[in-house]
Amino acid sequence: MNQQQQPDRVATQQEQQAGRAPRTIVTPKRLALRVAGALLALLALGVAVGELSGWPFLRQPLADALTRTAGVPVRLDGHFRTRLLWRPRLSVEHLNVGAGGGVEVPHLVDARNIELAWGWDDVLRWHRHGEPLRVQRLRAKALDAHLVRTDREHASWQIGRQSLPQPPRPERTLTETLPRFGAFVVDHGFVTVDDPLTETKLRIDIAGREGDALPDSTLPDSTLPDEQAGYRAAVNGRWRALPLQMKVSAGGALPLLDENPEAPLVPVRIEGRAGAATLLFEGRAGALLGARRLEGKVQLRGPSLAPVGKPLGVTLPQTPPFALHGALTHAGGLWHLRADRATIGGSRLAGEFDFDTRPKTPLLKGSLVGTRLALADLGPAIGTTGTGDPKAAAKKPKPGRVLPDRRFDLPSLRAMEADVQVAIEELAFDSDKLSELRQLRTQVVLADGVLTLNKLQASVAGGTFAGSTRLDSNATPAQWQADLRFATVDIAGWINGLKTPAGTATQPETQSRKALKRRRDEARAGGAQPAKAYLTGTVDGHLKASGRGRSTAEILGTLDGRAHVFLRDGTMSHLATEGAGLDIAQALGVMVRGDRPLALNCARLDLDIVGGIVRPRVAVLDNKDTTIRIHGVLNLRTEALDLRAVAKPKDVSLFTLRSPVTIKGTLGSPNFGVEPRRLAGRAVAAAVLGAAVAPVAAVLPFIDLGDKQASPCESGAAQAAAPSAAPPGTAPDK
Structure with a gap:
C-alpha cells in the first residue's frame, strides 16, 4: 500500500466508526468504463431510436455511399425508411440510379415505391471480390430501365467498382454486372434495350416476379399464382433489323436479357409478329441478347420465306405464303430445326436442319423431304416470278417473251454454305401440260458461292431422269x-x-x-x-x-x-x-x-x-x-x-x-x-394447165405420186444417235 492510499483508508475507517456510509472512490479506470458504458447506452438508444424511426436522417449519407460504391449517381427521394441491423431493408418512394459506362441516357433504373432487402455479407462479397450483387428482395410498383450499349466498351449497366484487378475483356456482359435476386417483383415496368452490336432496339412493357427464392414456373399459362415466378411482357421494336411485335410469358426476365451461354433456361411462350411473319414459340429460353439458348415447339406463318431467313443469315428463296410446325433449339451458335409439317403454297414438305453460325461462313446441313413440291412455289429462286413473287402482279412480261428474266439473288449464294439431301415424292411443274416428276432425289451443295445439284435423279412417265447442274456465282457473269x-x-x-x-x-x-x-x-x-x-x-x-x-x-x-x-x-x-x-x-x-x-x-x-x-x-x-x-x-x-x-x-x-x-x-x-414460193408455183402451174388443156388438168400440179426412197431409219444412222447408255436406274419395259 502506497502512501497516497493510506489517508484515504484511514478516512474511510473513521467514517465507518462515526456511522456514516463510506465514500465511493472513483478511479480513472472506473471513470473511463463508466463513460464508455454511457456512450454505448447512448449509441444503443440511438440505434434503437433509428431502427424504430427508420433512420430518416440517413437518406443522404446512404445515397452518397451508394453513389461511391456504384460509381454512378444514386438518388433517394420522397418517403424514406430503412432498417440496418436484423434483416436489413429499405423502402423509398423514389429511387434513381444513373447510367454507367459513360452512356448518355436518363438513367439506368428509375423506380417508384421501392422495397429493398439485402444481406451485408452479400454486399461485402460484391464490393471486395467483384461478385454480382445478390439482393434478397426488390419490389417496385413502377420501374423504368435503360439497357443501352454504344460499343463493346460502353454500356449503361456497367456499374460498381472492382477492387481486385480484372483481366482485360473486350466487353462486359449483363451476367458480370447485373444483380441476383431472391425475389424481384415489378407491378408495372418499362425496359428499353438499345444495342447496336446485336442490332437490337426494343421497348418492353413488363409485369411479374422472379428470383431464386420463388418457386419456378412451368410453361406459362393465362395466370400465375402470386408466389410463383413469372412475367407477362409486350415487346415492340427491332431485333437484327427485324421488326418485332410480341407478347411474351416467361418464368423470368433477367435470364432472357443475359448474355452468358450458361444462363439458366426459363419457361417461355412467345406469340406475335416478327417482320411479316406470325410466330408462336412454347418452350424454354435464356440469353436472348447473347448466346441465345432456346428449345421448344414453334409455329411460323408468313407471306414468304426470304424475309424470315435474312435476320438469321439463312439464304431462303422468295415463296408464296408458308406455314411451319416443328421444334426449334439453339445453343452455342448452332440452330436445329425439326420441321414436322411445312406448307409453301401448294407444296407439302418436312425436314430436319442444322444451321451452324460459328464458322466464318455459316453452314446449313440437313434433309428436306416431302410429298409434293410445286416448282411455281419456288419460282423466284429459279428466276421466274412464280407465285412467291410479291411484285409478280405488278410486273408485265415483255410481249412474246416466255423465258424467265428475273435476276438471281447471287450475293445470297455467298452468304452461307449448305449440304442438304432432298427426297421429294412429287415435283409439279408450272404448267399442267407436263406430268409430275416422281421420287426426286438430289444433294444440294452450296460451297464458296457455287450451287450444285449432285446425283439428281427422278422417275417420270415410266422412265428416268438423271444428271447434275452447277451455278457458279463467283464468275462474272455467273x-x-x-x-x-x-x-x-x-x-x-x-x-x-x-x-x-x-x-x-x-x-x-x-x-x-x-x-x-x-x-x-x-x-x-x-x-x-x-x-x-x-x-x-x-x-x-x-x-x-x-x-x-x-x-x-x-x-x-x-x-x-x-x-x-x-x-x-x-x-x-x-x-x-x-x-x-x-x-x-x-x-x-x-x-x-x-x-x-x-x-x-x-x-x-x-x-x-x-x-x-x-x-x-x-x-x-x-x-x-x-x-x-x-x-x-x-x-x-x-x-x-x-x-x-x-x-x-x-x-x-x-x-x-x-x-x-x-x-x-x-x-x-x-x-x-x-x-409461199412453192405454193405459188403450184398455183401458177394449175392455172396454166387449166387454161391451156382443160379445167380438169388444173388439179395435176396438186397430185403427188409419193417417194418410195429408203427410210432414214434403214441406214441405222438414226439408231446410232440414240444414247449409248441409259441413265442410272433405267430398267427395261415390263
Missing part, C-alpha cells in the same frame, strides 16, 4: 453448267399437251410402266382405234450445255452445247402427218373416217447450240406414210423462231399443197404459215 439424261420416258404420258381430243375425253390412266407400255403397244397395233395422242413412244435424250448470265433468260441466251433426243416404239397421228404435208385430200379422208395412229419407223433430234442459237443438225420423223424433216434456227437470245417443216409423202395423194410449213414469230407468239 456460269451455269448442266449434264442431264433421260431414258425410256413415255412422251405422251409426260407431255399432256400431246393428247388428241379422243385422248383427253378418256379417263386418266395410271402412269405405271406397264400401263404406259400397254398403251404404246395398242397404238402401234393400229386398227380402227382412234389416235389418243399426236405422238407416242419412249424417248431417250442427253443434254450437255453451259451458259453465263444473271437470269435464266441470260443463261439460255449464251448457251453452248449439244442435245440428242431419240424416240422409240412410237406412233404419230395420221391427221397430224397429213397436216404437216398439207395433204388436203388425205386429211379430209382422215377426218371423215377418224384419226388413227401411224407407227413411226424412227424419230430423231440432234441439236447444236452455239451462243444461244439452236440449229437442228438432224430433225426427222418417219412413218410408213411420210418423212418429215425440220430445218431452221431458234434464237434463245431473242426467242425468235425461223423453222421449216418439210414433208415427203411415200404414197399417192390426189390433192396436196406439199409446201413446207413455216414457224415464225417468237416462243411466246409463234406464227404458223406455208412457204
Whole structure:
C-alpha cells in the first residue's frame, strides 16, 4: 500500500466508526468504463431510436455511399425508411440510379415505391471480390430501365467498382454486372434495350416476379399464382433489323436479357409478329441478347420465306405464303430445326436442319423431304416470278417473251454454305401440260458461292431422269453448267399437251410402266382405234450445255452445247402427218373416217447450240406414210423462231399443197404459215394447165405420186444417235 492510499483508508475507517456510509472512490479506470458504458447506452438508444424511426436522417449519407460504391449517381427521394441491423431493408418512394459506362441516357433504373432487402455479407462479397450483387428482395410498383450499349466498351449497366484487378475483356456482359435476386417483383415496368452490336432496339412493357427464392414456373399459362415466378411482357421494336411485335410469358426476365451461354433456361411462350411473319414459340429460353439458348415447339406463318431467313443469315428463296410446325433449339451458335409439317403454297414438305453460325461462313446441313413440291412455289429462286413473287402482279412480261428474266439473288449464294439431301415424292411443274416428276432425289451443295445439284435423279412417265447442274456465282457473269439424261420416258404420258381430243375425253390412266407400255403397244397395233395422242413412244435424250448470265433468260441466251433426243416404239397421228404435208385430200379422208395412229419407223433430234442459237443438225420423223424433216434456227437470245417443216409423202395423194410449213414469230407468239414460193408455183402451174388443156388438168400440179426412197431409219444412222447408255436406274419395259 502506497502512501497516497493510506489517508484515504484511514478516512474511510473513521467514517465507518462515526456511522456514516463510506465514500465511493472513483478511479480513472472506473471513470473511463463508466463513460464508455454511457456512450454505448447512448449509441444503443440511438440505434434503437433509428431502427424504430427508420433512420430518416440517413437518406443522404446512404445515397452518397451508394453513389461511391456504384460509381454512378444514386438518388433517394420522397418517403424514406430503412432498417440496418436484423434483416436489413429499405423502402423509398423514389429511387434513381444513373447510367454507367459513360452512356448518355436518363438513367439506368428509375423506380417508384421501392422495397429493398439485402444481406451485408452479400454486399461485402460484391464490393471486395467483384461478385454480382445478390439482393434478397426488390419490389417496385413502377420501374423504368435503360439497357443501352454504344460499343463493346460502353454500356449503361456497367456499374460498381472492382477492387481486385480484372483481366482485360473486350466487353462486359449483363451476367458480370447485373444483380441476383431472391425475389424481384415489378407491378408495372418499362425496359428499353438499345444495342447496336446485336442490332437490337426494343421497348418492353413488363409485369411479374422472379428470383431464386420463388418457386419456378412451368410453361406459362393465362395466370400465375402470386408466389410463383413469372412475367407477362409486350415487346415492340427491332431485333437484327427485324421488326418485332410480341407478347411474351416467361418464368423470368433477367435470364432472357443475359448474355452468358450458361444462363439458366426459363419457361417461355412467345406469340406475335416478327417482320411479316406470325410466330408462336412454347418452350424454354435464356440469353436472348447473347448466346441465345432456346428449345421448344414453334409455329411460323408468313407471306414468304426470304424475309424470315435474312435476320438469321439463312439464304431462303422468295415463296408464296408458308406455314411451319416443328421444334426449334439453339445453343452455342448452332440452330436445329425439326420441321414436322411445312406448307409453301401448294407444296407439302418436312425436314430436319442444322444451321451452324460459328464458322466464318455459316453452314446449313440437313434433309428436306416431302410429298409434293410445286416448282411455281419456288419460282423466284429459279428466276421466274412464280407465285412467291410479291411484285409478280405488278410486273408485265415483255410481249412474246416466255423465258424467265428475273435476276438471281447471287450475293445470297455467298452468304452461307449448305449440304442438304432432298427426297421429294412429287415435283409439279408450272404448267399442267407436263406430268409430275416422281421420287426426286438430289444433294444440294452450296460451297464458296457455287450451287450444285449432285446425283439428281427422278422417275417420270415410266422412265428416268438423271444428271447434275452447277451455278457458279463467283464468275462474272455467273456460269451455269448442266449434264442431264433421260431414258425410256413415255412422251405422251409426260407431255399432256400431246393428247388428241379422243385422248383427253378418256379417263386418266395410271402412269405405271406397264400401263404406259400397254398403251404404246395398242397404238402401234393400229386398227380402227382412234389416235389418243399426236405422238407416242419412249424417248431417250442427253443434254450437255453451259451458259453465263444473271437470269435464266441470260443463261439460255449464251448457251453452248449439244442435245440428242431419240424416240422409240412410237406412233404419230395420221391427221397430224397429213397436216404437216398439207395433204388436203388425205386429211379430209382422215377426218371423215377418224384419226388413227401411224407407227413411226424412227424419230430423231440432234441439236447444236452455239451462243444461244439452236440449229437442228438432224430433225426427222418417219412413218410408213411420210418423212418429215425440220430445218431452221431458234434464237434463245431473242426467242425468235425461223423453222421449216418439210414433208415427203411415200404414197399417192390426189390433192396436196406439199409446201413446207413455216414457224415464225417468237416462243411466246409463234406464227404458223406455208412457204409461199412453192405454193405459188403450184398455183401458177394449175392455172396454166387449166387454161391451156382443160379445167380438169388444173388439179395435176396438186397430185403427188409419193417417194418410195429408203427410210432414214434403214441406214441405222438414226439408231446410232440414240444414247449409248441409259441413265442410272433405267430398267427395261415390263
